[in-house]
Amino acid sequence: MSFDFLPTDPLERATMLENLLVARATGDMTASTQDYEQLRRDFVSDPALKALLPPFVRTCRTLDVFWPFIKEQAATYADRRRFIGEAFTPLIEHLEGRNRAPADHVVSDVLQTFDADGVHAVWSKALNRRTQDPEGAITVARTLLESVCKRILDDLRVPYSEKDDLPKLYGLAAKGLNLAPDQHTLEPIKAILGGAMNLVNGIGTLRNRLSDSHGRGGKPVKPSPRHASLAVNTAGAIATFLVETHLDRKPAP
Structure with a gap:
């Protein structure tokens, strides 16, 4: 995927970042590591959002680095999806506004x-x-x-x-x-x-x-x-x- 087609909305970008990791974690070796690296750089450069990123996103600069990490964390595809989803919850909820008071x-x-x-x-x-x-x-x-x-x-x-x-x-x-x-x-x-x-x-x-x-x-x-x-x-x-x-x-x- 070209960078020109990356979404601009922060929530959509976070969801895409999560989906790229899930794809690689479930055996899809064609998931774009370039898109992952670009999205990761953007989130890491924002101090407020960087703190909400899953620790493994902050440490895994590429999908190739993430692959051996996720294999050690969970054996089945279902467990890997669950692991990644739970790790992204703070960031997604923040971008959805769930951590904000009504006023x-x-x-x-x-x-x-x-x-x-x-x-x-x-x-x-x-x-x-x-x-x-x-x-x-x-x-x-x-x-x-x-x-x-x-x-x-x-x-x-x-x-x-x-x-x-x-x-x-x-x-x-x-x-x-x-x-x-x-x-x-x-x-x-x-x-x-x-x-x-x-x-x-x-x-x-x-x-x-x-x-x-x-x-x-x-x-x-x-x-x-x-x-x-x-x-x-x-x-x-x-x-x-x-x-x-x-x-x-x-x-x-």
């Missing part, structure tokens, strides 16, 4: 209209890290909110220090957007805004608290993917709220 696309769209090269890039990194690197995802979630707050403060011409932590930055931004609890008298609104501030404080300290905590045996307590999902989704929701409020209040050009 991911909405949040991404909102942030992209705010600052495509800055805030949206940070949000994308957080999405990619939730399942593979929980600690990194929590850190990026915090960075996301810091980036949003700084951008808003810059637009509002409110001074801040580069040493200010997330709670301080959020407090300044909330005040500038009239979102601070003490700026409202209606109790339900004060409660919601106060809850948002508490969530931001939690995100700001979660990474350090978990790293400093120790469980049984003195081992550090590490965040799990569910902790990362909570932090990232909360950060995305609050960032969206800040951006929407800011854009709604900005005068039309």
Whole structure:
């Protein structure tokens, strides 16, 4: 198959990569090693997708190298198909969107209209890290909110220090957007805004608290993917709220 006919959709490319491996694993020695090598190079060059590739794809540069590997892993064609299919599940599910929360696309769209090269890039990194690197995802979630707050403060011409932590930055931004609890008298609104501030404080300290905590045996307590999902989704929701409020209040050009 010529490279000109390789699919462009990432999911289709991942499926084709899997099918090439299955073909070789089940005795089809005509499966195109050139197509495999091209697809493999493309996935390996993407840091987010490389982490989701089956380990044997990362180590087997050609189908000829893969052939003796798969023969050792499984004796029957059915077992080989199952082995390869299970290994590709994380990548396929990621590309199908199963690892994304329902609000991911909405949040991404909102942030992209705010600052495509800055805030949206940070949000994308957080999405990619939730399942593979929980600690990194929590850190990026915090960075996301810091980036949003700084951008808003810059637009509002409110001074801040580069040493200010997330709670301080959020407090300044909330005040500038009239979102601070003490700026409202209606109790339900004060409660919601106060809850948002508490969530931001939690995100700001979660990474350090978990790293400093120790469980049984003195081992550090590490965040799990569910902790990362909570932090990232909360950060995305609050960032969206800040951006929407800011854009709604900005005068039309």
